[in-house]
Amino acid sequence: MTAPIRVLVCDDQMLIRTGLVTIIDAQPDMEVVGECGDGGSAVELAGTLRPDVVVMDVRMPVLDGIEATRRLAGAGVQHPVKVLVVTTFNLDEYVYEALRAGASGFLLKDAPPSQLLHGIRTVASGAALLDPEVTRRLVGRFATRIRPVEPAPDDIPLTPRELEVLRLIADGLSNSEIAAALVISQETVKTFVSRILTKLNLRDRVQAVIYAYRHGLAV
Incomplete structure (x- = not known):
């Protein structure tokens, strides 16, 4: 147990x-x-x-x-x-x-x-x-505080697909919404999210949102 x-x-x-x-x-x-x-x-x-x-x-x-x-x-x-x-x-x-x-x-x-x-x-x-709708509201209201203060690194260790998933996370999409948008399974989305957090040394999705805006990776 x-x-x-x-x-x-x-x-x-x-x-x-x-x-x-x-x-x-x-x-x-x-x-x-x-x-x-x-x-x-x-x-x-x-x-x-x-x-x-x-x-x-x-x-x-x-x-x-x-x-x-x-x-x-x-x-x-x-x-x-x-x-x-x-x-x-x-x-x-x-x-x-x-x-x-x-x-x-x-x-x-x-x-x-x-x-x-x-x-x-x-x-x-x-x-x-963090509810996706809360994420959207936060990004909408506070994005000017966190965007962008650092340029995106030239050697950002993410694949094009992982970058795409990161941008969707920054948009406040849930795993199911990302899966629907990219026409992939939710398990595959979870794998992408885990890789993104590990590669960027981030604790969770919230930090991923902030990272994306800080580095100009989200719009």
Whole structure:
């Protein structure tokens, strides 16, 4: 048997936090190893409890969820922790800042429990959780912040087909949409995505979108 996914829940509203803990702990493949009500405590507990995933709220006292995420999963963190941001605030700015801080996913609190659990499993597996429509909105609103600050390298290590897939990822297409556009199977798309991330040393699709815009590979 594989070890259960170790989850730390951080939310300043006790009723919501208790609900999250109850839902997560009821899963045979998950274990809530701790809970807290502010970002500062989340950073401290993550250092001692070593969770696989931190379910993080955004607006909290002491230290907000964005800064806590940056300290747990941001660039330069020696032992980064995967963070799934779950909040009531459906604002593009929060999504953008959370992902910039290093979050692996973003969900709203009114999402059904099944979506939360899927999100935790997805993030724990090393993948990113970002709805394609959210990606489109983010790119549309914040593309000027990330395009292009670096020229595309002459020796970019991608095949023409991989470049094509990368551009479609940057357009916010899901795997199924990319498969339909290129008339290939979803499994083949997954293989292309995995190769792209490996070759460019990127963590997930979100970083792939930013890479494409930074290097002028997307329009």
